Amino acid sequence: MISLNELSLHYGDKLLFDDVNLLLTSGKRYAIVGANGTGKSSLLRLIMGQETPSLGDILMPKGVTIGWVKQDHFRYEDQRVLDVVIQGKKALWQAMEEKEVLLNGEWTDSAANKLTYLEETIAHYDGYMAESMAHTLLEGVGIPLSFHEKPLSLLSGGFKIRVLLAQALFEQPDILLLDEPTNHLDIMTILWLEQYLINEYKGLLVFVSHDIKFLNSVSTHILDIDYGEIREYPGSYDNFLIKKKEIMDQKLKETKNVEDKIATMQRFVERFKAKASKARQANSRMKMIDRIEIPDIKQSSRVSPGFDFQCKRPSGKQVISVSGISKKFGERTVLDDINIKINRHEKVAIIGHNGIGKSTLLKIMLGLLAPDSGNVEWGYETQTAYFAQDHHEALKEDTSILEWLSHEVPTESPAKIRHILGQVLFTKDDVEKNILSISGGEAARLLIGNIMLTKPNVLIMDEPTNHLDVESIEAFSKALQNYSGTLLLVSHDRHFVSKVATRVIALTEEGIKDFHGSYQEYLKYYKEDYLSRAFLKGSK
Known part of the structure; x- marks a missing residue:
């Protein structure tokens, strides 16, 4: 075709x-x-x-x-x-x-x-x-x-x-x-x-x-x-991952075998090249060494960033309390009497169909949007970082990558900032790019680099994997698994949610389903046909 x-x-x-x-x-x-x-x-x-x-x-x-x-x-x-x-x-x-x-x-x-x-x-x-x-x-x-x-x-x-x-x-x-x-x-x-x-x-x-x-x-x-x-x-x-690894392992094995063969022949040459009785054999091996081709193992274009999230200090036991939150846009009710309490170390995935109010809830929690009713109370010593779904909310200035990050964390040394940029895969030349012209993947990695430097104890992330490649998502998942703080996550990426979440909150038109466990356990517990229209409408 x-x-x-x-x-x-x-x-x-x-x-x-x-x-x-x-x-x-x-x-x-x-x-x-x-x-x-x-x-x-x-x-x-x-x-x-x-x-x-x-x-x-x-x-x-x-x-x-x-x-x-x-x-x-x-x-x-x-x-x-x-x-x-x-x-x-x-x-x-x-x-x-x-x-x-x-x-x-x-x-x-x-x-x-x-x-x-x-x-x-x-x-x-x-x-x-x-x-x-x-x-x-x-x-x-x-x-x-x-x-x-x-x-x-x-x-x-x-x-x-x-x-x-x-x-x-x-x-x-x-x-x-x-x-x-x-x-x-x-x-x-x-x-x-x-x-x-x-x-x-x-x-x-x-x-x-x-x-x-x-x-x-x-x-x-x-x-x-x-x-x-x-x-x-x-x-x-x-x-594919298994087969590709097998091929690479085989190439490495073949290369090592050839290199070992050359090394053995080279030792023979060094040992006997000065002896008249062995000089002819040594000379023959030297010619053979010159003719041997070592398999060319090219450099892979796949590289993984070094994501690592730390906390400057831990938060109190209760991180956030959401009480009676409701929100309308015109005649449409998006959130209705939402009540949630989240404790330290929890990694919470907020799921539900588009338009149900997931991003709206995050913004109300952060004070970026006012609720029609209800209260949000943050716990003791909470320090938040927000990863918005729209990168343009944070990256809208006419400045370079290096200048933007230096402005965001003015207390950090230039050497530390460049080190973090290197960890998230920006080369020495890349850091001079204008942030208005960088790709979605570059923007995501830059925002993650900023979070790594600020070391918050609460991460609030709205669709953070949208522009990341597979290698970055895998590194991101591991970093969040190892994070000692609290995570509130909205994502459509089931693989990512399955790896990271320890609690699942599903928003539906009939209220919330709050499950303490992984996403796989959530699905197993509710035994829902999540392809059905009834599930999308929130019925059990």
């Missing part, structure tokens, strides 16, 4: 990958993995035709359809949400529009013939089931039924992206390309998307994701971008 022939891509002096030869076939689901900046999204853009390779070709059969989430919601602001989804099939939408014009115009023999043709086109694209299918997809991606007939402009930015995801799925293209599809989704919607891609979508899927559970559930093959190449591994992400 997609043939990559001697494909190379580089930007200036930076080589992303070289001489790639792969055949991606229909019915398979390929996950592209690799460190930030190695070319995962670039490979998707090459397939889309939005970018040109430095060398080589990408070949596909004629007439093949390619679908992706187009990020152009501004085109549809005044259109009905349902219609935005149906426009995923352009030929169908055009036929439906032409039919509408035809039925409202003058009736002639020509119009009758045209109508027959349009009816055949609409039937060919299952047009008479289009609205039903669009409703199903919209509910699947978490858009409430009450919004389906309303203009797209009434939805928030994250929900508009969900509508465009539904549009891409509605198209049912031969090739579907998805770049971080879980970023704007809550846990329950991610589960729905997994099942849809596994059971309903029959074409060729190529996707990028940092969600390890999503990778393991959906992928049938892994495309690993590393060492300046793209290598295909069959199976899940976990299987």
